[in-house]
Amino acid sequence: MSEYPETRRLMARGAEFLGSDWAIMCGAMSWVSERNLVAAISNAGAFGVIACGAMTPELLDVEIAGTRALTGKPFAVNLITMHPQLFDLIEVCARHEVGHVVLAGGIPPKGSVEAIKAFGAKVIVFAPTLALARKLLRSGGDALVIEGMEAGGHIGPVSTSVLAQEFLPALGREHVVFVAGGIGRGEAIAGYLEMGACGVQLGTRFACATESIAHPDFKKAFFRASARDAVTSVQVDPRLPVIPVRALRNKGTEAFSAKQREVAGLLDGEGIEMAEAQLQIEHYWAGALRRAVIDGDVENGSLMAGQSVGMVKEEEPVAQIVASLLAESEAALTGRRAA
Known part of the structure; x- marks a missing residue:
């Protein structure tokens, strides 16, 4: 019997899509989601995502190579759609044969999805409305992240719980959908998996991991908040x-x-x-x-x-964070089945 069997069963489609043990993506956090944290997350069985942000193609090239030196597991690169060198960044991903590219920050410009799929990578998109989600999935998006306003960084106006109720019944059966925003514990992961999500994305929970290069004072601000x-x-x-x-x-x-x-x-x-x-x-x-x-x-x-920053109280190794989330999710799922 596998460890965390109920969680594994509900994450199976998402984990297969990502090529990871668990369908837990790390949200792309500029300056935080770099090689050390990304590799640690992928090595722990979850799925790391490099935050390209405002990087030049040359910097991204070095970051991908650095990440590959630390892990043989799959990871993604998050690209901002408004980046003036977007297609050059896509070319860097192609040279490194990156398996997954996340397009964030707006509607993907014409030709960008096709350029990514041309070298065999899977495209993960964000959408704030159900109509746009359907359009992006028809236009070549392989998976969707729905992110509620509880998330950190750039956000939309609608809460995660409302988006999940709207998107998952409509798209969850036929498409790979990840839920993000305000998730800090495994009980929330269990709930979204039961609603039809294939997996989840967390950022804040990983920002203060032991492997995060964030400054000690940055982490202390999180612990106090x-x-x-x-x-x-x-x-x-x-x-x-x-x-x-x-x-x-x-x-x-x-x-x-x-x-x-x-x-x-x-x-x-x-x-x-x-x-x-x-x-x-x-x-x-x-x-x-x-x-x-x-x-x-x-x-x-x-x-x-x-x-979810209020749930971040101490520095923990990534592997311990992932194990805690999985244990909490499994306890919630098995508890409900036993009731």
């Missing part, structure tokens, strides 16, 4: 549609409002186009994240975190 400390950014100018970001409240969240006003002023003066304005916002977050994650500037940097 409660769910209500993870707040969403405010849109200052309606003409500048920026995707809300969930992070721990600090001076950096206030600085983002000032950055929006600065970019809006450039738009007023017709100094930049809308696409460039949005790219400047994305670069702002990349820099703010680096200040927090790498430099440990927890006052002025961006402490992107989901509302």
